[in-house]
Amino acid sequence: MRSNLFIASLATTFASLATAHTVLTTVFVNGINQGDGTCIRMSKNPDRATFPIEGINNANMACGLEGATPVAFTCPAPAGSTLTFAFREWADEPTKGAGPIDPSHIGSVAIYLKQVSNIATTNPAGGGWFKIYSDGYDSSRKQWSAKKLITDKGLLSFSLPSGLPTGYYLARSEILAIHDISGSGPQFFVNCAQLFVSGSTTGTVSIPSDKSVSIPGHVKYSDPGVTYNVYESNPDTKPYKVVGPAIFRPSGPGPSTNAKQTDGVIPAGCILKNANWCAKEVPDYSNENECWKASDDCWAQLDKCYTSAPPSGSRGCKVWQEKKCDKIVDSCRSGDWKGPRNKGQKVGSESESSAPVPGRIPGVGVSPGVEEPGVVIPEPEPVEGGDGGYEGGNGEGEGEGEEEEEEEENVPAPTTTGEAVVVTPVPTTLVTRPATTTEAAAPVTTGGGKKGCKKSKHYRRRAGRD
Numbered sequence: 136m137r138s139n140l141f142i143a144s145l146a147t148t149f150a151s152l153a154t155a156h157t158v159l160t161t162v163f164v165n166g167i168n169q170g171d172g173t174c175i176r177m178s179k180n181p182d183r184a185t186f187p188i189e190g191i192n193n194a195n196m197a198c199g200l201e202g203a204t205p206v207a208f209t210c211p212a213p214a215g216s217t218l219t220f221a222f223r224e225w226a227d228e229p230t231k232g233a234g235p236i237d238p239s240h241i242g243s244v245a246i247y248l249k250q251v252s253n254i255a256t257t258n259p260a261g262g263g264w265f266k267i268y269s270d271g272y273d274s275s276r277k278q279w280s281a282k283k284l285i286t287d288k289g290l291l292s293f294s295l296p297s298g299l300p301t302g303y304y305l306a307r308s309e310i311l312a313i314h315d316i317s318g319s320g321p322q323f324f325v326n327c328a329q330l331f332v333s334g335s336t337t338g339t340v341s342i343p344s345d346k347s348v349s350i351p352g353h354v355k356y357s358d359p360g361v362t363y364n365v366y367e368s369n370p371d372t373k374p375y376k377v378v379g380p381a382i383f384r385p386s387g388p389g390p391s392t393n394a395k396q397t398d399g400v401i402p403a404g405c406i407l408k409n410a411n412w413c414a415k416e417v418p419d420y421s422n423e424n425e426c427w428k429a430s431d432d433c434w435a436q437l438d439k440c441y442t443s444a445p446p447s448g449s450r451g452c453k454v455w456q457e458k459k460c461d462k463i464v465d466s467c468r469s470g471d472w473k474g475p476r477n478k479g480q481k482v483g484s485e486s487e488s489s490a491p492v493p494g495r496i497p498g499v500g501v502s503p504g505v506e507e508p509g510v511v512i513p514e515p516e517p518v519e520g521g522d523g524g525y526e527g528g529n530g531e532g533e534g535e536g537e538e539e540e541e542e543e544e545n546v547p548a549p550t551t552t553g554e555a556v557v558v559t560p561v562p563t564t565l566v567t568r569p570a571t572t573t574e575a576a577a578p579v580t581t582g583g584g585k586k587g588c589k590k591s592k593h594y595r596r597r598a599g600r601d
């Protein structure tokens with residue numbers, strides 16, 4: 136039998152020690168929280184996970200540090216759905232510091248997609264990337280994207296193009312900070328989420344050549360979006376141009392219902408999840424010996440939970456211990472040797488296994504999937520295209536030449552209009568959740584202590600190199 140104390144000490148060992156730049160921690164699909172760390176590739180090293188990429192020709196520009204390492208789960212997301220990405224300055228604590236990022240950061244936010252033949256093995260570095268969203272300086276709000284991100288509590292909503300063919304995609308977030316060009320240089324913060332997109336077509340997305348880029352390679356140090364002097368230029372009179380290609384958003388009829396995900400599926404028998412770890416029910420027991428065996432199984436799973444927990448946290452592990460393993464130990468000790476109790480049922484609530492959502496989710500209305508004009512990039516009605524440009528299911532649908540399927544938007548203008556991103560209220564369970572006592576007691580450490588960025592433009596530390 137393993138002792139509670141031993142595992143309790145693991146909790147401390149593996150609790151994350153976030154440091155302070157920014158990291159993508161959480162994906163919401165049509166407002167539904169997929170769980171902290173779930174489907175997201177982030178560095179397992181809490182001291183590095185929020186750091187910028189070292190050098191713009193580094194392969195890590197594609198999906199971030201350790202970004203070529205797949206995670207177990209791939210989140211289903213219908214074509215045309217609204218995704219919300221949550222960014223945090225401190226990976227396991229969304230309300231610490233400025234929330235998503237220190238206000239010293241000035242620059243842009245962009246989202247790229249890459250369709251991959253194999254979500255686990257296709258190298259994220261290389262060709263096939265296209266940009267579906269970008270935001271630099273919003274002149275209507277007089278706000279740089281990072282400030283907007285702070286206003287929106289780190290929650291960034293965008294829609295997936297409705298014309299994406301069914302398949303596996305890496306969705307790449309790129310936050311570029313150029314406030315310290317003369318010192319640390321451009322800071323690129325990059326992560327990827329693994330998605331299975333159900334679209335109404337199959338095959339390969341056909342990207343116009345001028346909108347398809349290789350990453351690394353999509354940006355140069357001499358690009359105007361990198362060299363822009365944020366202290367001497369006024370973005371209201373000298374517009375800021377976000378780096379990378381023009382936006383490409385294929386439009387189409389939207390999702391299909393018969394697309395079947397086969398890889399990265401979150402198992403049906405998952406009774407609790409933390410990031411990309413899932414708990415399975417313990418073996419049945421009907422005597423003392425079996426009871427302790429079930430207990431061992433529970434603690435062994437807990438061990439795996441903590442060792443697999445990314446810097447976004449281990450709240451689910453704590454729930455597993457308190458609501459499952461501790462209970463089984465109590466049963467074994469008290470002679471209650473029939474179990475497990477509540478066999479096969481979910482343990483705790485989804486919201487207990489993630490950090491509280493720090494604010495309202497922008498851009499998700501009451502009807503999931505309905506795009507809000509002015510919040511996400513609107514897409515026109517699908518163009519009549521017959522059977523479309525994505526022929527067959529053989530993965531060779533490109534080159535069919537049905538160019539009318541694509542809608543090419545250059546979106547230098549802000550993707551939001553008017554005031555704050557006010558939306559129709561989403562059910563409060565999706566938006567704000569009061570911290571439970573469990574969460575309040577979660578072993579969130581404050582460690583680290585390194586401050587990523589200072590507010591002065593004279594800040595000189597070489598990013599990620601010391």
Ligand SMILES: [Cu+2]
Nearest residue numbers: 156322587588
């Ligand atoms: Cu920084």
